Amino acid sequence: MSGKFRFLNLIKPVMCVLPEVSTPDRKIPFKEKILWTAISLFIFLVCCQIPLYGIMTSKSADPFYWMRVILASNRGTLMELGISPIVTSGMVMQLLAGSKIIDVDQSLKEDRALFSGAQKLFGMLITIGEAIAYVVSGMYGDLKELGAGNAILIILQLFFAGLIVIILDELLQKGYGLGSGISLFIATNICESIVWKAFSPTTINTGKGTEFEGAVIALFHLLVTKENKVAAVREAFYRSNAPNVTNLLATVLVFLIVIYFQGFRVDLAVKYQKVRGQQGSYPIKLFYTSNIPIILQTALVSNLYFFSQLLYRRFKSNMLVNLLGQWQDMDQMGHSVPVGGLAYYISPPESLQKIVDDPVHAFVYIAFVLVSCALFSKTWIEVSGSSARDVAKQLRDQQMVMKGHRDSSLVQVLNRYIPTAAAFGGMCIGALTIVADFLGAIGSGTGILLAVTIIYQYFEMFVKVSQ
Template identity: 75%
Template sequence: MGGGFRVLHLVRPFLSFLPEVQSADRKVPFREKVIYTVISLFIFLVCSQLPLYGIHSTTGADPFYWMRVILASNRGTVMELGITPIVTSGLVMQLLAGSKIIEVDNNVREDRALLNGAQKLLGILIAVGEAVAYVLSGMYGSVGQLGVGNAILIILQLCFAGIIVICLDELLQKGYGLGSGISLFIATNICENIIWKAFSPTTINSGRGAEFEGAVIALFHLLITRTDKVRALREAFYRQNLPNVTNLLATVLVFLIVIYFQGFRVVLPVRSKNARGQQGSYPIKLFYTSNMPIILQSALVSNLYFISQLLYRKYSGNFLVNLLGKWKESEYSGQSVPVGGLAYYITAPSSMADILANPFHGLFYIVFMLSACALFSKTWIEVSGSSAKDVAKQLKEQQMVMPGHRESNLQKELNRYIPTAAAFGGICIGALTVLADLMGAIGSGTGILLAFGKAMADLYFDEVIDVVKTDSQVVYDKVSRINARSEENDFFVELDVHSELYPMLPNEKHRMLISNSLIINGSGESKSLTDKFEYVMHGLLYKMADAKSEGDADVKVEVYISFGGLQLMLRGDPLKMHKFKVDQKLFLLLRKN
């Protein structure tokens, strides 16, 4: 990048004041990662139940009720803002970087640090702004009732909670935990809701006497207390206005469908221009943009609901306001629900019976969901750096080409697949959401897709290796065979690498990672592992065999992965290599430690 002034340089003076988690300088053991993840989750859940000190009231309809599922927030608690600040800042910074409004070179360490700092600073500013807006809007009572001292205290509590979420997410993403904090918090919030509605011991008077809220507990309670067992089963499976067993089974079914469809992909063959015989493939998944379409669609709808409710409360007689949405409070939940206008038609019908009673509502909702998800998915690939043009650039930088196609036609060939995968994947995400909503799945279709829609990279090997020996005479010209040992589990590594593209010398340390995917789940982003590594190969695990090292009484397992003409042999403890299976397609990534 040039040495002139850039917008990111404005962040430099603030970097020393921003909270930061240092990257792990060693391979964090899996058990430690589990502990860090559990502790982070515990802190988040405690904050989600800890009431805000100094608030006057949280009674009445919640204006953000429809947004809670994507905010991972809980009304009236320290976690009132949820993940809003960090998700919003992440989306804004990615949009700015993807549209080239700000210049970022991900290959430059300083640029990555400045972008991360800018995202963090923006997240803190958003937390402050939202906290002030919540207090001034009267969410917790008027400022006059609260008093200036309590108002400031509430703002400080919300801001501090926002900073905690930012730090917890950074802790997990920098190698101390499993996956992304944002994905974890959203999934936990939704799963907590599902578990509660399945096993809640709370009793509710529904007009038919006291009933348990939890679907499973209600099933056993009805079977034990009712003499007519068939009628008891029918009520447990189909009761209205409370979670039932059908809802629970629908939730499980949607989970299974999502997991099944995540395996769908088109694999494009690629080969190295420089390393003769080195071949691989570039997989394009059906869910190419992951669950980003449903996140953006949910954000759009939730904000429309919020604006519509505010306008309807003050101007309920206005024609244009009624066109946007009419609202009334539900007698069961106490929340405002749309009963007319655009807000009503973009809300999922409550059941199949509701669709039959109002087919236009059902049709409008289905068309809206499918078209919105497809449009958001196609738009997202352009602004997030995952379009055909961006992928072609990445492959060229890695000196990879598609067999049978000229290098200049690489983008044209990718354009045949990526936009289609993005649009069709978005439609499938929308269709799964509609299916879950119509089947009455607990947690809503949006919630389930947010919790389980991300295809997280599954790491098979992630260690620092010490190079013991290199031999450039064994394989091909410009290819070296490396012998190395992993530091943590003492695996033996024999690896062929292109010595011009990625030289490895004796006594050097390199981080080696083996994964089934290059996608990382970030803060509302689709990041790639290639951003963090210098050398990438894609190959097939073709053989596994037992082996016994000389002077070693323990039986080891050897894993063989072919990267075209290059090969990896990994020998180690079978208990620590249980994830590997023959015929798996895996990525190998390297960087100097």
């Protein structure tokens, strides 16, 4: 047994105390899967609305605002941490396994169970760590004013809420539901945001009078209340202080573009060695790594934003801190925006006018997103077991060969397609994100890309089951 393998053995003593969803001992009917998926989603949405007990009102800007789109989190509620711990633990463990830092044989049932247990334990530790960090950093008020009792109570609430997310994700992954909890919660959070900004009945007080937040509601309200109908339509389409109809149409357009590109793929003809005449195809999609590049890119940028804001608040006069990022609080919006430094240049321009006013900012942002998404995509195939070498091994294990090619040249043939699909697909994902941001789509380019790719995966799942 190799020295690397000892890491998984360290998990064995704690496996008996880790919460676990048992593997189903029968085939779960499709309708029952839908039911469990709906129950899991309902629990998650309820937790998103239950406020944390014991917190004090904090008027400070939300330092995690930029991360919430991919974390399915809701500030001040049980879902404050969202899926952050489980995503972090999953990606770190995947990277460790893919880069062979820890040795895992996924063909062995014991190894799979230990790896899953290690991921779960790591997720629980991250949940506790993040909960303590949130409380200590003053997210819920000054620590002295909160008191030890309230601080511990908040940490316990966040920990148990994080545990619920881990269990719900495992419930779906084990086959009781459809897809994974992570994907389901991200897509629901983003879609909820889009629907709310389109149809929100909440009123906002502006200099022009009371307006509705929802773009569609605002359109009808303006048409009814204003005498000049052309001016009413113009305001509904182009108002800048709240979601407008143009933002909504841009969101729909990006949805359609992403769905169109989802169908791009190359089918490689394969045949079975043992069964003569039986052929099949191995599809290599344009979005070979799906939404992973934009998740990693957003996670990188979000963490940079977070640390940049913390440093800027404490060391505003430091030159290095200013180079990293300069921030301005937006009181009405409840978050800070970058106005200088690296953080500013890697953030999307707020409008088309801003692109014209500062083309250097737009150019740096475009270059950063395209290059980072392409690099993340190429790196991910190497560490996640989806490179040409790994795919060739999977095909050989299934006794399959590429039609018209020798078995020994399988890796070379796959190398013509997979790295290109990964890099170019990553760049396309990045480009679509940029387009969505520039058009002002609701929910940010990243959010829409995540929502569409996840919804499309569910659509493919439904089609496969119904056949």
